[in-house]
Structures are given as C-alpha cells and as structure tokens.
Amino acid sequence: MSIGNICLAILVFSLIIIIHEFGHFIVAKINKVSVIEFSLGMGPRLISWGKTPEGRRLLFLKSTQYLNEHPEFEDNTLYSWKLLPFGGSCMMLGEEEDVDDERAFGHKSVYARMAIIFAGPMFNFILAFVLSLIVIGSIGYDPALVTKVEPGQPMAEAGIKEGDIITEINGRNILLGRELGFYRSFHPFSDTPVEITYERDGEEHEVTVTPELIEQEDGTQKYMLGFSHNSNVIRERVGVLGTLKYAAYEVKFWIFTTVESLGQMIRGKVKANDISGPVGIVKTVGDVVDESSKGEDGGVSKVTLNLLIISILLTANLGVMNLLPIPALDGGRLLFLIIEWVRKKPLPEKFENYVNVGGFMVLMLLMVFILINDVVKLIPV
Numbered sequence: 201m202s203i204g205n206i207c208l209a210i211l212v213f214s215l216i217i218i219i220h221e222f223g224h225f226i227v228a229k230i231n232k233v234s235v236i237e238f239s240l241g242m243g244p245r246l247i248s249w250g251k252t253p254e255g256r257r258l259l260f261l262k263s264t265q266y267l268n269e270h271p272e273f274e275d276n277t278l279y280s281w282k283l284l285p286f287g288g289s290c291m292m293l294g295e296e297e298d299v300d301d302e303r304a305f306g307h308k309s310v311y312a313r314m315a316i317i318f319a320g321p322m323f324n325f326i327l328a329f330v331l332s333l334i335v336i337g338s339i340g341y342d343p344a345l346v347t348k349v350e351p352g353q354p355m356a357e358a359g360i361k362e363g364d365i366i367t368e369i370n371g372r373n374i375l376l377g378r379e380l381g382f383y384r385s386f387h388p389f390s391d392t393p394v395e396i397t398y399e400r401d402g403e404e405h406e407v408t409v410t411p412e413l414i415e416q417e418d419g420t421q422k423y424m425l426g427f428s429h430n431s432n433v434i435r436e437r438v439g440v441l442g443t444l445k446y447a448a449y450e451v452k453f454w455i456f457t458t459v460e461s462l463g464q465m466i467r468g469k470v471k472a473n474d475i476s477g478p479v480g481i482v483k484t485v486g487d488v489v490d491e492s493s494k495g496e497d498g499g500v501s502k503v504t505l506n507l508l509i510i511s512i513l514l515t516a517n518l519g520v521m522n523l524l525p526i527p528a529l530d531g532g533r534l535l536f537l538i539i540e541w542v543r544k545k546p547l548p549e550k551f552e553n554y555v556n557v558g559g560f561m562v563l564m565l566l567m568v569f570i571l572i573n574d575v576v577k578l579i580p581v
Contacts, residue, residue, distance in 0.1 A: 210285045212507060214240055216327065216515045217288040220522070223323030224290040224316055231312040234277075234293035234303035241282030242289075251276040292316075298549065314537045317530050324519030325451055331512045332447035335505060340437035341446040342377040345430040346398070353414070353426025358407040360398060360427065367404065368397035375449050377430035386460055389423040454516035462524075527559020 218240050225238050239245075294304025305313060344366040349356045366374050370387075374380050389411035397406050411423035438446060523531040532555075540546045 208507070212511055213514070214285060214288075216324065216511065216518055217286075219323050219327045219515070220320045220518060221288040221290045223319035223321075223326075224292075227316045227319035228290065228292055228305070231308055231316060232303060233305050233308060233312075233316065234301070235290060236293055237278045237280055237289065237291040239278075239280035239282055239291075240288045241280075241284050242287040243283040245280045245282055248278050248280040250278045290320075310537055310541050314534060314541075317533050317537065320530050321519040321522045324515045324522070325455070328451045328454065328512045328516040328519070329447055331508050331515070332450040333443060335508050335512070336438070336446050336450065337443050338505060340435040341375075341442075341450070342430055342432045342434065343436050344374045344377045344380045345434055346427055347430055347434070348428040350426035353424070354409045354412050355425045355427040358396075358409045359405075360396070360407065360409075361400070363400070365399045366396060366429065367399050368395075370395050375446070376453055377434070378432050379453055380429050381431045382457055382460075386464065389425065391423065394425065450512060451516055454513055455520055458517050458520040462520075526563065527555045528563050529559075532556070532559060 221238065221240075225235055228235050292305040293299055293301060294306040298304075298306060301307065305316070308316075346355075346360060346362055346364045346366065349360060349362055366380055368374055369380065369383060372383065374383070391411065391413075393408045393410045395406070395408055397404055399405075409425055411425055413421050414424045414426070415421050522529050523534070525531045525535045536547060536552055546552075
C-alpha cells in the first residue's frame with residue numbers, strides 16, 4: 201500500500217474522529233461548559249492554537265511545560281494536533297475531578313451532561329446521514345433485485361423470477377441488496393422453510409420456500425435457495441424524498457449491522473481475523489482506493505464515492521461502538537449518568553473512578569490485541 205493511500209486513510213479516519221469530538225465540543229459550549237482542550241490525535245502535542253488576551257497565536261508545543269508557564273491560556277480552549285494520528289479528545293473542566301466552578305462539567309444538570317456525552321456518537325450518525333445523501337444523490341441506492349434464478353431449485357420452483365425485488369424475508373423488511381446479503385450471512389439457511397415477500401410489476405407476492413441441501417464445488421453441502429441477488433452493483437436513482445428515505449435507511453442498516461455483528465462476536469461466531477482496528481482500517485481504505493482506481497471506469501469520482509461509502513460504514517460503526525455500556529467509552533459514562541438520574545444522586549466518585557480506570561485498562565489491552573492482530577494479518581504467509 202502506497203504512502204499516499206495511507207495518508208488518505210488517516211485523513212478519512214481523522215475526519216470521522218474530529219466530527220465525533222466536535223459533537224461533544226459544540227454541545228458542551230451550548231451548555232456553557234468550559235472546554236480546556238479540543239484535539240485531534242493522541243500523545244504529545246505537535247501544534248496548538250490558543251487564544252490570548254492579545255488575540256490568537258500559533259504555538260509549537262513539545263510538552264505541557266509551556267502551558268504551565270503561561271497561565272493566560274487557562275481560561276480559553278486550546279486546539280491541538282497531536283503526534284499519533286488516531287483518536288482525539290474534548291477535555292472539559294471538571295470532567296474527571298470535582299472543580300468548584302460553575303463552568304465545570306460536573307456542575308451542570310444530569311440532562312446537560314447526558315446531552316454532551318451522547319452528542320459524540322450522535323454526530324457520527326449525522327455524518328453518516330450526510331455522506332449517505334451525497335452517495336445516494338449521486339448514484340442511487342441498491343435494490344434487493346433478484347439477478348439470477350437457478351432452474352429446478354427452490355426459488356425457481358416457487359415462481360420467483362429474475363428482476364423480482366425481495367422486500368421481506370422471514371418477517372424482516374429488506375430495502376437494500378446488501379441487507380439481503382448480510383441477512384444470509386448472519387442467518388444461514390437450514391431445512392426450515394423461509395417466508396419471502398417479493399415485488400413484481402408493482403405488486404407484492406408471498407411465497408414459502410424450503411432450502412435444498414446442495415453440493416458445492418469444494419465437495420461440501422450447504423442449504424441454498426438457488427438464486428443470486430444484487431449486492432451494491434446495480435444502483436437505482438430516486439428523487440429528493442427517495443434520497444432522504446434511503447439515506448436514513450442506509451444509516452439504520454449500518455447501525456443494525458454493527459449491532460448484529462457484535463452479537464455474533466459475543467456468541468463466538470466471529471473469528472479474531474475478522475476483527476480490525478486502526479491499522480486494519482487503514483489497509484481496508486487503501487485497498488478500496490486501489491481497487492477503485494483500476495479498470496476503465498476507475499478515476500477520481502469512483503475513488504471518492506467508494507471512500508464516502510466506506511466512511512459511512514466507519515462513522516456509523518464508531519457511533520455504535522462508543523455507545524456500548526463499557527467504562528471509559530461514552531456508553532459507559534451515559535450508563536453512570538442514567539444511574540445518577542434514577543438514584544437522584546451520583547455514584548460515589550471513588551467507585552466511578554475505579555470502574556473507569558479498570559475499564560480503560562481492559563480497553564487498552566483489547567486495543568493492543570487488535571493492533572497485533574492487524575499487524576499479523578499484514579505479514580504475508
């Protein structure tokens with residue numbers, strides 16, 4: 201993978217992170233919470249932009265010593281770009297400790313604090329919706345179109361033909377071709393009959409199809425219905441209302457897919473090699489750029505659209521992951537705030553700190569495992 205692709209991947213990842221942190225930032229400002237530092241990246245500061253009584257000044261900082269020696273920055277937000285290109289932060293006054301200041305995070309109402317914490321993931325979903333509008337407005341959406349029916353197999357016997365659009369399977373609404381593909385992955389067919397609703401010439405039809413055990417090329421047997429469907433290849437343009445509808449559905453699709461994938465992982469149906477962290481994401485984005493630039497139809501527009509599509513997946517995924525009720529994540533902090541709202545008083549500070557520190561350590565260990573896993577996958581076998 202080229203250096204250019206790595207830089208492009210980091211740029212995409214950074215945009216998603218900065219939008220997430222901006223959600224915390226803007227809602228904190230609305231609620232008059234003092235933001236100490238808003239940063240992109242982690243680790244030592246490379247460049248910081250702060251406001252002094254004389255105006256704005258660009259600062260090149262190697263450590264926090266400069267800030268300690270210049271108290272004029274204490275009451276203003278410091279905007280920083282840090283060394284490690286992954287992650288970001290919105291550090292608020294009184295976020296981790298009790299501060300006797302009306303601008304402190306801890307002095308705001310539980311509703312204000314919940315709004316500030318929830319705003320990060322919410323802005324990820326908003327970004328996913330905006331990007332979906334651009335993609336669907338440009339190339340349309342992917343209908344769950346039947347592209348091939350194998351003669352003599354269950355779907356053909358049930359009367360389904362090429363060109364039919366599947367709208368429901370076993371009671372689950374289907375609007376996207378990819379959604380049908382993910383459903384088949386998460387819910388492999390067995391000898392249990394499958395209820396299918398499909399559309400032909402504007403009319404809906406319902407059939408019950410029993411999968412058949414069919415021998416594969418590798419000699420194994422698998423229950424199949426005997427059909428192929430559109431999977432993000434054929435696109436159908438829609439009007440303004442249709443674009444809004446399918447953009448919202450695109451976000452919903454990736455949110456539900458992420459949640460269902462987490463369920464598969466908890467049940468042990470997802471292998472370690474299927475899990476990716478920042479390094480794996482950079483490689484995936486780089487691969488998308490390489491594949492998009494190949495062929496006669498490759499070019500800037502195709503690369504851009506495919507980057508937007510993968511950005512929708514990543515930002516929706518980040519929003520969901522941050523809402524998990526795990527200490528040190530937004531979801532864990534929201535859980536503490538919900539408990540505070542129910543109890544009418546906060547949990548003991550010492551208990552909350554212990555849980556957060558423990559959760560952070562577990563999270564760091566998980567990140568190290570994922571990082572090692574990503575690097576191992578890059579090593580050719």
